[in-house]
Amino acid sequence: MSDKNILVAILAGSTSDNAVYEKAEKVLKENNIPYELNIISAHRDPEKLDDYIKSCNALVYIAVAGLSAALPGVIASKTDKPVIGVPVSAKLGGLDALLSIVQMPPRVPVASVGIDRGENAAYLAIRILNLTK
Numbered sequence: 001m002s003d004k005n006i007l008v009a010i011l012a013g014s015t016s017d018n019a020v021y022e023k024a025e026k027v028l029k030e031n032n033i034p035y036e037l038n039i040i041s042a043h044r045d046p047e048k049l050d051d052y053i054k055s056c057n058a059l060v061y062i063a064v065a066g067l068s069a070a071l072p073g074v075i076a077s078k079t080d081k082p083v084i085g086v087p088v089s090a091k092l093g094g095l096d097a098l099l100s101i102v103q104m105p106p107r108v109p110v111a112s113v114g115i116d117r118g119e120n121a122a123y124l125a126i127r128i129l130n131l132t133k
Contacts, residue, residue: 008035008125009058011049013071015039017088021064023118024086024125031126042074053078059132060125063110064118066090069100072110082128084121085112 008028012021021037028035036058040049042065053075061081063072066088076083087097094115101112113120 004057006034006036006058007129008033008060008062008122009056010035010037010062010064011052011071011075012037012039012064013041013043013066016090017064017066020086020088020116020118021062023116024062024064024122025118027119027122028125031122033122033126033129040071042070043068046074049074050078060084060128062086062118062121062125064088064121065101066094066097069097072101072112073104073108076104076108076110082125083110084124085110086118086121087112087115089115 010021010024061075061083063075064086065071067090072083072085085101087094087101098115101110104110
């Protein structure tokens with residue numbers, strides 16, 4: 001279950017993406033933005049992901065994903081909150097993940113930052129949060 005005081009939810013499909021999501025964590029910590037990190041695969045744990053999204057009180061999602069990069073799109077299909085996808089350079093230099101994230105169908109928007117740019121996802125999340133001030 002999600003903490004009521006978090007502003008950003010970072011989700012990754014695997015702990016192998018740690019080098020990327022740790023960049024986002026560092027920026028959020030430096031800017032005193034409450035966040036939480038969860039490792040939930042859209043493919044291996046779809047029910048757990050559904051439950052998390054239903055209970056999450058965060059205002060912005062950062063979804064770190066490589067290969068087929070389904071996680072950001074699945075999250076965006078289940079919430080009206082902003083979702084920022086971070087493609088990971090797991091294979092094909094990350095181009096497979098990047099293209100998966102940016103090619104969402106109508107009414108399922110996902111913002112995307114550059115490959116392995118977890119820090120930019122955090123900076124974008126902060127800018128989105130600043131709109132609510």
